[in-house]
Every structure is written in structure tokens, then in C-alpha cells.
Amino acid sequence: MNQTASTIYIEESNFNLEVYLDPFNKRIRVDDYRGNTNLVLEKAEQLARQHQAEKLIMKARVEDTLPLYERGLQPEAVVDRYFLGSDAHFFSKFYTVERKKNDHWITEDGMIQSIYQLATASDKPLPPKEYELKKADETCAEELAELYRLVFQIYPTPLHDLEYVKKTMQEGTIYYVFFYQGKIVSAASAEVNNFYKNAELTDCATLKEHRKYGLMKIILRELEGELKRQGIYCSYSIARSLSFGMNAVLYQLGYHYRGRLMNNCYIYDKLENMNMWVKNLANC
Structure with missing residues (x-):
């Protein structure tokens, strides 16, 4: 897999998506999105599988967090006022046992x-x-x-x-x-x-x-x-x-x-x- 990170933009009829592909760190990150949150998550997980990512990260708005729980994502961090004064909630999902283990x-x-x-x-x-x-x-x-x-x-x-x-x-x-x-x-x-x-x-x-x-x-x-x-x-x-x-x-x-x-x-x-x-x- 190409080790160069890149940002891709996806526009579908019911949602838009900005995704950072990061093969070096074996992760992908949803930096921005609009539209149907369930379809956004479906596409993000599809990309994670396609790029063999070990971790999916999503910067979510607070009103969209419940569907993330339903798809197995977990809250990890918050950045106050990230979206023009509205908080960003960082959610993650892990795809390998090793990536989810931690000794520290x-x-x-x-x-x-x-x-x-x-x-x-x-x-x-x-x-x-x-x-x-x-x-x-x-x-x-x-x-x-x-x-x-x-x-x-x-x-x-x-x-x-x-x-x-x-x-x-x-x-x-x-x-x-x-x-x-x-x-x-x-x-x-x-x-x-x-x-x-x-x-x-x-x-x-x-x-x-x-x-x-x-x-x-x-x-x-x-x-x-x-x-x-x-x-x-x-x-x-x-x-x-x-x-x-x-x-x-x-x-x-x-x-x-x-x-x-x-x-x-x-x-x-x-x-x-x-x-x-x-x-x-x-x-x-």
C-alpha cells in the first residue's frame, strides 16, 4: 500500500465527506462531513476496510454522536469550539485486537x-x-x-x-x-x-x-x-x-x-x- 497520506473528498446525493487517508499510521480519519450520518459512517467503514486501516477516527458534532455509538465507535477526546464555536467529539473504532491493546x-x-x-x-x-x-x-x-x-x-x-x-x-x-x-x-x-x-x-x-x-x-x-x-x-x-x-x-x-x-x-x-x-x- 502507498505510504503517502492524502485527503479525499466524496460527494453523494445524501452526504458529503472529507477523509484523511493515512497509510503510514494505518488509520483513516473523517475530518468533515455533511448530510446523512448513517450513510457517512457506512462509507467511512467501507473505506477503512478497503485501505486495511487498523483504526477509524471521526471528528463528530455532538448532535451526531448517538449513531456513532450504534456502529461501535467509542468517544476518545473533545476539542471545545472546534467547528466555528461548536465542540468536536473524536470517536474511534479499532479493527485489530493488537491496535486496541495498551500497556500504558x-x-x-x-x-x-x-x-x-x-x-x-x-x-x-x-x-x-x-x-x-x-x-x-x-x-x-x-x-x-x-x-x-x-x-x-x-x-x-x-x-x-x-x-x-x-x-x-x-x-x-x-x-x-x-x-x-x-x-x-x-x-x-x-x-x-x-x-x-x-x-x-x-x-x-x-x-x-x-x-x-x-x-x-x-x-x-x-x-x-x-x-x-x-x-x-x-x-x-x-x-x-x-x-x-x-x-x-x-x-x-x-x-x-x-x-x-x-x-x-x-x-x-x-x-x-x-x-x-x-x-x-x-x-x-
Whole structure:
């Protein structure tokens, strides 16, 4: 099967469907839909079988959730105000026993409890003056790809490829980076959905030797400011459930835990659970 992810659009007489085919992560995701929900689900399951997906994910509106339960999908997470102010409910269905098994769930529950005990205001002093924060452009694509190669053995999107990084920029993804001695040492992006006015803060990476200065928190705040300037107030981020540091950063920035996506994608060095964190930027 082709390992390149793609988005397909299906228009039938009683429904429309936008589906993200993700063969690398052995999943498909319904990103948007209109019309007859039962027919939408029927088509989505047909595509899951056709593409031998192990997991089906659907971003559902609250009024459509009961038919999802009837077809065996389960709720995993919520993003407040995702659809132009209306909540998105992430539902999933698993197609293999292995994809539904997990050994880390209880540990990750404990981590969330620990994070909620942290003080929310734990700002560090600004990093040394050798660190320079900048908005990245296409000239940074090669260095960004190299950073992601160094930090992640495996990543759910092909950020190791500079052409892919350039393509995301051309499609509206915003990157901010920290330079140290002329080299990018930390980066993150905001993947903007201009139609529904939401953004996912993602692609967070800092080289190990530069992690003590709180660079990521500064980058994420800068991205939030950029989103607010564009009139986008629904900000969410999906963090590796086993990464205490990244989950703690999001909590301390005022994000709220909204669920966990089981065995969601291949990242870092294996298939991992991912925690959902959400923030309403209109409140800050």
C-alpha cells in the first residue's frame, strides 16, 4: 500500500465527506462531513476496510454522536469550539485486537493527575541572549527537517523531508523557531484551519541539550499571539501521553486535558497514545 497520506473528498446525493487517508499510521480519519450520518459512517467503514486501516477516527458534532455509538465507535477526546464555536467529539473504532491493546493507560492516567498538581504559573527567566526567536520561512525548511530527524526516529508526518515542510508553509502552517549560534535548536508550528477557525499546535521539538531554558513555552505563546491576530481562538494540541514534559508545558500554558487517543500514531520510536489539550484563546 502507498505510504503517502492524502485527503479525499466524496460527494453523494445524501452526504458529503472529507477523509484523511493515512497509510503510514494505518488509520483513516473523517475530518468533515455533511448530510446523512448513517450513510457517512457506512462509507467511512467501507473505506477503512478497503485501505486495511487498523483504526477509524471521526471528528463528530455532538448532535451526531448517538449513531456513532450504534456502529461501535467509542468517544476518545473533545476539542471545545472546534467547528466555528461548536465542540468536536473524536470517536474511534479499532479493527485489530493488537491496535486496541495498551500497556500504558494506567501510568498515563497517573501522569495527568500529577500534572494537574503543578503550579500553572511557572515561568522561567528568558533564555540567554544567544537564543533568537524568529518566525520561520521556506529558507528554514532544510534546517527544520534536520531538527525533526534528530529529535524523532519516527514521526507521523514526513517532516524529515524539506519539500514537505515547504508544502506545509505554502498551505498556511505557521512555524516559529529558536536559533542558537545560527542553527535551529527548537521549533513548533500552528496548523491552521481557516474555514472552522481553529488551529493545532504541533511539531514541537527541541534538541536535548537546549531543553533547560523553557524555549517551547515561549514558542507556543508566540504562536498563540499569531493565531489571535488572525481571529482564531480555538487552539488545541495533541501530545505524546508518555511525555511528562510536553504535557506539563501545555497545562502550564492554560490548556485543559480533554481525553486520550489510543494507539493513535507512530511517533518517537513506536505506536503511541496521544493526549488532547485545548485552550480558548479568547479568554487570555
